[in-house]
Amino acid sequence: MVSQKDFFQTIQQETVAEYKDRGSRFLACAFPLSNKLAFKHKLDLLKKEHPKANHFCFAYRIGIDGNNFRSSDDGEPSGSAGKPILGQIDSKELTNIAIVVVRYFGGTLLGVPGLINAYKTSAALALQLSPIIKKPIVFRCTIDFDYTQMNEVQRWLKNFNAQIIAQELQLFCKITADIPKTNMEEARNIFSQFQNITFSIS
Structure with missing residues (x-):
């Protein structure tokens, strides 16, 4: 609720x-x-x-x-x-x-x-x-990941209605995004299941 x-x-x-x-x-x-x-x-x-x-x-x-x-x-x-x-x-x-x-x-x-x-x-x-x-209350989060996981990460961010604030797309990537509070728990759970992805709240 x-x-x-x-x-x-x-x-x-x-x-x-x-x-x-x-x-x-x-x-x-x-x-x-x-x-x-x-x-x-x-x-x-x-x-x-x-x-x-x-x-x-x-x-x-x-x-x-x-x-x-x-x-x-x-x-x-x-x-x-x-x-x-x-x-x-x-x-x-x-x-x-x-x-x-x-x-x-x-x-x-x-x-x-x-x-x-x-x-x-x-x-x-x-x-x-x-x-x-x-407006939804959001948390600013940082996701560090391997370039090969780009599509997966972006798909999940879209699912969570995240707003991308900044991104560094190299061999190792970093995305800073605002995720609505209502989706935070699920986002944390999903990203923690991946290897080579670090999810942190700013």
């Missing part, structure tokens, strides 16, 4: 939503994310796109263990921006996602309750625009 923990939820594509309150504009950009470096790159791009904006508040969550996340108020009062944004991500049980909310200050102070509402609402609007998708 497939358990909920064999899959994770994320968004399918980048979306942008706008929210206004008393002259201030809040542009929320939600996008799929695989690592922190990609996030930094995207944040830099947004800062170049909006050179006159006052704040770039954000939250992201990466990975399936729940420990890799961050939120930032970027100069707004503590807890008024990053946390509400992260709260929207978590309320939909999403991961591998980031939301950056770009604020243009409109001259009127909104107060902490007003800011919390603005950042929460703009993040929620961005999430509404992108379909939520389920």
Whole structure:
């Protein structure tokens, strides 16, 4: 039986939503994310796109263990921006996602309750625009084998719905592949039956 923990939820594509309150504009950009470096790159791009904006508040969550996340108020009062944004991500049980909310200050102070509402609402609007998708949890594996076993190895990887990440095809070959968690046990059992094949989890 497939358990909920064999899959994770994320968004399918980048979306942008706008929210206004008393002259201030809040542009929320939600996008799929695989690592922190990609996030930094995207944040830099947004800062170049909006050179006159006052704040770039954000939250992201990466990975399936729940420990890799961050939120930032970027100069707004503590807890008024990053946390509400992260709260929207978590309320939909999403991961591998980031939301950056770009604020243009409109001259009127909104107060902490007003800011919390603005950042929460703009993040929620961005999430509404992108379909939520389920993706299988995968393990990165390395298979070392003799060239004569190439067809066999590739056939089994196809059976396991593996995604090949890298391959070195010499006399002795190495394939790095992501195998869905649901197929890991069978993959380990199958590959351990072959001579001259080493199967390891990265």
